[in-house]
Structures are given as structure tokens and as C-alpha cells.
Amino acid sequence: MSIEATIEKNFGSFQLNVSFSGGNEVLAILGGSGCGKSMTLRCIAGIVRPDRGRITVDGVTFFDSERNINLPPQQRRVGLLFQNYALFHNMTVEENIAAGVREKLPQKEKLALARQSVSKFRLDGLEHHLPRTLSGGQQQRVALARILIGQPRILMLDEPFSALDSSLRWEMELEVKEMLGAFPGTTLLVSHSRDEVYRLAQRVCVLEHGTSEPVQTVQDLFERPTTRAAALLSGCKNYARCTPCGSRELEVTDWGIRLHCAAEIPPDTNLLGIRRHYVRPAGQNSGENTFACTVQQVIDDVFSTIVLLRPCAAAQDAQYPILEMELQKTDWAALALTPGDPISVTIAPKDLLLLRDRESPGTAPEAPCRR
Structure with a gap:
């Protein structure tokens, strides 16, 4: 099973321009709030009609602007898990699950199928409960059971853990991971969490201001991001404007x-990225990429110390004047430094992220939530 999607939609102040393909895998769509992640899913589901493009799933054309094809949502057989689960509040657990059966069967047969899902999703004893009496995790299991009982061509999860507290989120993530491993098709996982994407997905499509970047493996996103958007979403904290001044030299303006x-510098590189745990205090034998800084602020984090530094040669009009360094608490304590003290730091050539930066305004509008 597979998906190929090219979607263009003009919302006035916001333009959605997305293109990606996926196979039998978990493909994450990663981006910040208002970047168009949920809108992309709604276009695939048939809730929102694109202006132009083409969407095919498992060989079935859902939408093709040139051929004037636009299948209604009921014919697409898409399993979309909304952030609020979209359960029917006047139906019991059993009835909610049975509502997902697509075949025209007698209600008794639908309920019999639903009872099988009740056991599969560990909802025994809750069959006759209404959604309002369930916990967030139980509601999510009901919603997933309702989706999967309909044998969807594609599964789409819209930030499935956003409404759960941290302890329940981890428990549900483990359950969803197991369920995704058994689903025989493509799963699209919308998330703004790099950790969820790293643990659940095989590949990822970064979305920034409505525009998609080329699909890449999760490992490449974290080890070799090529844009500021990708680096930021992967957790990189340090940036600086730069200009290539040789095949392997950067002028960090x-x-x-x-x-x-360490690597050849792409000619369109205009931004340097550095993960803060790659910034290290310079030792006596430190060589290249060592430079002087001043300690600006010290932040005591839960398991580490984060130190805000200002390079001594930083420009007065620097867009990114601060460099963050993260150390083990004991390592920072051993340096016995306080704000205002000088410190030299070093960064290995292999740890420099060579990035492209671009700016695009606008945020995606809210789309209607339909059951």
C-alpha cells in the first residue's frame, strides 16, 4: 500500500503547498503550530478540497484537479484520528466502535464485530459506558478501534497524544507503536514532537509555513538536517549567520x-547550526574551532546545566549573538565559573550543521472537525 500526494490550497494569507509519497511505513509530518499539518490530513480525507494537485492511496485516485476527480470522504476509506477523538457522545463504547463498520450489515452483526475489538483494545467492562465516563486513554482506544474496524486504506493520526498527560502519553505511545506495527498499510503521523517522531516513524516530511521539504529518514533529520526548519524541529538550539569562504571554511558573521x-560546504549555506551538547569547554590541547566567549547566564536544568555564552567577537547587530552550551552538572561545577567570566570553547568540525534559511509568513486556518 502507498500514498502519493501533491496538494496546493490558497487560503488567502496562507498557502499550502505539500508534496510527498510513502509506502508501508509510518511517515511523520513534522512541523510547528499553524504550519498546515492537520490541513494536509483533511485534504487527504476529503474534508477540505485542494485547489490543485493529485492524491492517490493504494492505487485509488482520491483527488485529481486535472481530471476533475474528487471522491467523497465516505468512498475514500480513510482512518483519521482527530485530536479530540470525535466520539459520538450519545453512544456507548460498543456502539461507537460498531459505527466504524463500513459494510452494510445488520446492527447485531456490527455489534458482534465491535465486541471483538473491545477485547483487542482492552476495553472489557466498558462496553456500555458513554465516552464522558472514560479516561483520555480509554477514549483514544475506542477511537482507534472504531477506525480500524472499518479496514481503512490509510491510517492518519493527528497529534494523537496531545490531549494526554505525560504519564498516560508514554503508555499510549507504546500501545500505538504496537498497533502501528500490525497495520498493513501507510500511516501518516502528524506531530510537533521530535521525540514522538523519532520513536514511532521511519521517515519524516518537515512542513514549514505550509511548504513541505523532501521526505527524509528520521536518522537524516537528526544527524544531517539541511534547513533551519528541520534543525529547529530536531531540537537544535544554536544558530548563526554565515558565509562560505572556501570548500570547508565558514565565515560566521x-x-x-x-x-x-569536516564536510564540503554547499554553496547555498547561509546559516550555521550547532547542538548545544556539542559545544565543549576548550582544553589545553584544543586546536581548530576554538574561540573565546563570556558567560552570560547559567541555567540549572533538571539533569544538566545550560550555559548561555556570548562569543567575544560577536557583532553588535548579530541576529544570533548567544551560544548555548549544555554540560553535566558536575562538569560545570568543576569549572567554577560565574556570569561575566571568560571561557574558551571548542566545536568539532564534524558537529557543524550547514543549513539554508528562508522566511515565509502565514499560518494555516482551522479546518472543521467532521465525524
């Missing part, structure tokens, strides 16, 4: 320094 890179 924000910090007034030059850094050596």
Missing part, C-alpha cells in the same frame, strides 16, 4: 569567527 567544517 554573527560571531566574528571562522570555523573549519
Whole structure:
């Protein structure tokens, strides 16, 4: 099973321009709030009609603007899990699940199928409960059971853990991971959490301001991001404007320094990214990529110490004047430094992220939630 989607939609102040394909895998759509993630799912489900493009799932054309094809949602057999689960509040657990059966069967047969799902999703004893009497995790299991009983061509999860507290979120993530492993098709996972994406997905499509980036493996996103959007979503905290000044040399204009890179520098590189745990205090034998800084602020985090530094040669008009460093608490304590003290730091050439930066305004509008 597979999906191929090219979607263009003009919302006035916001443009959705998305293109990706996926196979029998969990493909994550990763982006910040208002970037168009949920709107993309609604276009695939048939809730929102694109202006242009083509959407095919498992060889079935859902939408094709050139051929004037636009299947209604009922014919698409899409399993979409909304953030609020969209359960029928006047129906019991059993009846909610039975409502997902697509075949025209007598109600008794639908309920019999639903009872099988009740056991499969560990909802025994809750068959006759209404949704309002259930916990968030139980509601999610009911919603998933209702979706899967309909044998969807594709499964789409719209931030499935956003409404759960941290302890329940982890428990449900384990359950969803097991369920996804048994689903014989493509799953689209919408998320703004890099951790969820890393643990659940095989590949990822980064979405920024309505525009998609090329699909890449999760490993490439974290180890070799190529844009500021991808680096930011993967957890990178440090950035600086830069200009290539050789095949492996960068002029870091924000910090007034030059850094050596292990890899060839793409000519369109205009931003440097550095993960804060790659910034280290310089030792006596530190060589290239060592430069002087001043301690600006010290933040005591839960399991580490985060130190905000300002490179001594940083420009007055620097867009990114601060460099963050993260150390083990004991390592920072051993340095015995306080704000205002000088410190030299070093960054290995292999740890420099060579990025492209672009700006695109606008946020995606809210789409109607339909059951």
C-alpha cells in the first residue's frame, strides 16, 4: 500500500503547498503550530478540497484537479484520528466502535464485530459506558478501534497524544507503536514532537509555513538536517549567520569567527547550526574551532546545566549573538565559573550543521472537525 500526494490550497494569507509519497511505513509530518499539518490530513480525507494537485492511496485516485476527480470522504476509506477523538457522545463504547463498520450489515452483526475489538483494545467492562465516563486513554482506544474496524486504506493520526498527560502519553505511545506495527498499510503521523517522531516513524516530511521539504529518514533529520526548519524541529538550539569562504571554511558573521567544517560546504549555506551538547569547554590541547566567549547566564536544568555564552567577537547587530552550551552538572561545577567570566570553547568540525534559511509568513486556518 502507498500514498502519493501533491496538494496546493490558497487560503488567502496562507498557502499550502505539500508534496510527498510513502509506502508501508509510518511517515511523520513534522512541523510547528499553524504550519498546515492537520490541513494536509483533511485534504487527504476529503474534508477540505485542494485547489490543485493529485492524491492517490493504494492505487485509488482520491483527488485529481486535472481530471476533475474528487471522491467523497465516505468512498475514500480513510482512518483519521482527530485530536479530540470525535466520539459520538450519545453512544456507548460498543456502539461507537460498531459505527466504524463500513459494510452494510445488520446492527447485531456490527455489534458482534465491535465486541471483538473491545477485547483487542482492552476495553472489557466498558462496553456500555458513554465516552464522558472514560479516561483520555480509554477514549483514544475506542477511537482507534472504531477506525480500524472499518479496514481503512490509510491510517492518519493527528497529534494523537496531545490531549494526554505525560504519564498516560508514554503508555499510549507504546500501545500505538504496537498497533502501528500490525497495520498493513501507510500511516501518516502528524506531530510537533521530535521525540514522538523519532520513536514511532521511519521517515519524516518537515512542513514549514505550509511548504513541505523532501521526505527524509528520521536518522537524516537528526544527524544531517539541511534547513533551519528541520534543525529547529530536531531540537537544535544554536544558530548563526554565515558565509562560505572556501570548500570547508565558514565565515560566521554573527560571531566574528571562522570555523573549519569536516564536510564540503554547499554553496547555498547561509546559516550555521550547532547542538548545544556539542559545544565543549576548550582544553589545553584544543586546536581548530576554538574561540573565546563570556558567560552570560547559567541555567540549572533538571539533569544538566545550560550555559548561555556570548562569543567575544560577536557583532553588535548579530541576529544570533548567544551560544548555548549544555554540560553535566558536575562538569560545570568543576569549572567554577560565574556570569561575566571568560571561557574558551571548542566545536568539532564534524558537529557543524550547514543549513539554508528562508522566511515565509502565514499560518494555516482551522479546518472543521467532521465525524
